[in-house]
Amino acid sequence: MSETTPLRLGILGSGRGSNFVAVADACAAGAVKAQPCLVLSDVENAGILGHARTRQIPARHIPPGKFRTRLDDEAEQVWIHELQQAGVELVVLAGFMRVLKGNFLNAFAGRIVNIHPSLLPSFPGLEAWKQALDYGVKVTGCTVHFVDSGIDSGPIIGQQSVPVLDGDTAESLHERIQLAEHELYPLCVARLASRSMRIQGRRVIG
Amino acid sequence: MSETTPLRLGILGSGRGSNFVAVADACAAGAVKAQPCLVLSDVENAGILGHARTRQIPARHIPPGKFRTRLDDEAEQVWIHELQQAGVELVVLAGFMRVLKGNFLNAFAGRIVNIHPSLLPSFPGLEAWKQALDYGVKVTGCTVHFVDSGIDSGPIIGQQSVPVLDGDTAESLHERIQLAEHELYPLCVARLASRSMRIQGRRVIG
Numbered sequence: 001m002s003e004t005t006p007l008r009l010g011i012l013g014s015g016r017g018s019n020f021v022a023v024a025d026a027c028a029a030g031a032v033k034a035q036p037c038l039v040l041s042d043v044e045n046a047g048i049l050g051h052a053r054t055r056q057i058p059a060r061h062i063p064p065g066k067f068r069t070r071l072d073d074e075a076e077q078v079w080i081h082e083l084q085q086a087g088v089e090l091v092v093l094a095g096f097m098r099v100l101k102g103n104f105l106n107a108f109a110g111r112i113v114n115i116h117p118s119l120l121p122s123f124p125g126l127e128a129w130k131q132a133l134d135y136g137v138k139v140t141g142c143t144v145h146f147v148d149s150g151i152d153s154g155p156i157i158g159q160q161s162v163p164v165l166d167g168d169t170a171e172s173l174h175e176r177i178q179l180a181e182h183e184l185y186p187l188c189v190a191r192l193a194s195r196s197m198r199i200q201g202r203r204v205i206g
Numbered sequence: 207m208s209e210t211t212p213l214r215l216g217i218l219g220s221g222r223g224s225n226f227v228a229v230a231d232a233c234a235a236g237a238v239k240a241q242p243c244l245v246l247s248d249v250e251n252a253g254i255l256g257h258a259r260t261r262q263i264p265a266r267h268i269p270p271g272k273f274r275t276r277l278d279d280e281a282e283q284v285w286i287h288e289l290q291q292a293g294v295e296l297v298v299l300a301g302f303m304r305v306l307k308g309n310f311l312n313a314f315a316g317r318i319v320n321i322h323p324s325l326l327p328s329f330p331g332l333e334a335w336k337q338a339l340d341y342g343v344k345v346t347g348c349t350v351h352f353v354d355s356g357i358d359s360g361p362i363i364g365q366q367s368v369p370v371l372d373g374d375t376a377e378s379l380h381e382r383i384q385l386a387e388h389e390l391y392p393l394c395v396a397r398l399a400s401r402s403m404r405i406q407g408r409r410v411i412g
Contacts, residue, residue, distance in 0.1 A: 119345055122328045136408035138365040139325055139347060159344040161367040166411050202342035205372050 007034040007193040010088030012079075013041055015095040017048025018178060019115055019185050023092060024055055026186035034193040038086040040079060042071070042098060058086070070099045080107045090192060093147065094185075100147060112147040113192065115185050117177045119143060119159055124152035129174040138164050140173070142181045144188040146204075155204050157197075158188040213240040213399040216294030218285075218302040219247055223254025224384060225300040225321055225391050230261055232392035240399040244292040246285060248277070248304060264292070276305045286313045296398060299353065300391075311355060318353040319398065321391050323383045325349060325365055330358035335380040344370050346379070348387045350394040352410075361410050363403075364394040 006027070011020050020039065026032040039052035042064040052059035062079055065072025071079060080103065083091060093100075093114040100112065118128035120143040125131070132140040141161040146154035160180045164173060191197060197206045212233070217226050226245065232238040245258035248270035258265035268285055271278025277285060286309065289297060299306075299320040306318065324334035326349040331337070338346040347367040352360035366386045370379060397403060403412045 119325060119328065119343070121341060121343075122325065134408065135327060136362050136410060137325070137327075138349075138362055139367050141345060141367075143344075156342050156344055161345050161347075202340065204342060 004033070007189075007195070008087050008089045009034050009036045009092050009189070010083040010086060010090070011036055011039045011048070011052075011092045011094050012096040013039065013048035013094040014043045014046055014097040015048065017046065017051045017094060019094040019181055020048050020092075021051050022182035023094070023186050023189055024051070024057065026190070028055070032186050032190040032193055034090070034189055037088055038083060040082060042096075048094065064098060069097075070101055071104070073103070076101065076103055080104060083108070090189070091147075092185075092189065099151075102149065105147065105149060110146065113144055113157065113188070114147050114152070114154075115181050116143045116145065116152045117174065117181065119161065120145060120152055120156060127170075129177050130170045133164065133168060133170055133173055140164055140177065142177055142184055144184055155199055155202050157191065157204050158184055160184040210239065213395075213401070214293050214295045215240050215242045215298050215395070216289040216292060216296070217242055217245045217254070217258075217298045217300050219245065219254035219300040220249045220252055220303040221254065221301040223252065223257045223300060225387055226254050226298075227257050228388035229298060229300070229392050229395055230257070230263065232396070234261070238392050238396040238399055240296070240395055243294055244289065246288060248302070254300065270304060275303075276307055277310070279309070282307065282309050286310060289314070296395070297353075298391075298395065305357075306353060308355065311353065316352060319350060319363065319394070320353050320358070320360075321387050321394075322349045322351065322358045323380065323387065325367065326351060326358055326362060333376075335383055336376045339370065339374060339376055339379055346370055346383065348383055348390055350390055361405055361408050363397065363410050364390055366390040 024036045027034050036057045039059040041049050044061045049059045065075035091108050091112040119141040123131040139161050143159045144157045148154035162177050162180045230242045233240050242263050245265040247255050250267045255265045271281035297314050297318040325347040329337040345367050349365045350363045354360035368383050368386045
């Protein structure tokens with residue numbers, strides 16, 4: 001494949017899709033050599049689906065099945081099939097609120113990325129900005145990482161720091177982190193789209 | 207006590223004392239309203255003692271006793287006594303390689319600070335820069351925190367971020383973090399010297 005072929009992205013989200021918008025608009029502007037080919041959501045009325053359709057990007061709600069925090073086996077096969085049919089090369093999680101399991105991870109091994117609202121390995125898991133505020137850190141941030149079978153534990157592609165201010169509430173800190181996310185995620189997808197990265201141990205280089 | 211009285215510092219170190227130099231020189235320059243009154247080391251020929259004497263700051267080697275990683279009970283009493291006799295208000299750890307225990311912590315409760323070469327709570331413990339490099343983070347840094355009975359677990363006074371570069375070795379990263387330490391530690395001591403800080407939960411404010 002030529003290095004100049006845009007990387008084909010499949011985006012999974014459960015919410016309003018602000019990180020998807022940041023990535024998609026950076027692709028449209030030519031800043032990221034990638035093409036969002038398909039947006040999938042487990043939430044029927046998720047904002048991310050509307051943002052995709054506005055941009056003429058195929059978007060579908062696919063029911064997640066019977067579980068609350070993951071896709072059930074049957075649903076998982078449908079999700080994998082849809083992404084493969086669309087020729088997706090990189091799965092981009094953008095506010096996707098379900099944990100991906102073995103079959104999905106195997107189908108896109110080393111080709112799933114997520115963004116997390118802390119400087120990992122500090123504060124994995126839910127509401128990381130609130131964890132950071134309660135711990136009393138003065139610097140937090142966001143992390144783009146490969147997804148593995150752990151919780152927010154995969155190799156780190158990029159991080160951006162964000163100050164915590166004395167007057168911060170969980171909400172004000174979360175907003176500041178999200179602004180950093182909208183800068184960091186397109187940058188990291190651009191680096192992935194350059195297809196020059198390699199992994200040494202846990203270090204992502206290039 | 208008047209707010210303009212310089213905060214009396216006792217500095218404990220085991221090594222070359224570069225953080226002590228940064229703090230002492232900021233005090234001498236008037237940037238930090240504090241006065242280094244006594245420097246103690248458990249290592250007889252530690253560089254920190256020479257740096258203190260060059261600056262006409264009282265400096266002593268006090269034998270740490272029979273243990274390798276802490277002061278023994280008898281030594282601890284001598285260290286506490288020396289600091290109290292010097293009228294030390296704030297104990298500043300600057301590369302001090304022993305863990306302080308209950309009697310010492312009680313004698314200077316809430317008045318002992320340390321600097322750690324990572325963005326805590328990531329990478330507590332030894333060789334934090336190497337831990338960070340091996341984990342593959344893209345942002346690390348340094349943390350000034352109050353000392354409590356845990357390992358690098360006390361409330362955080364200040365943090366400064368430092369980028370990790372693709373070509374970094376443990377040594378090059380450690381050097382970059384130390385430059386940040388030499389900026390951060392004087393700033394944090396200056397804030398402590400202003401005597402306006404308060405602690406809410408784990409958050410150090412002001």
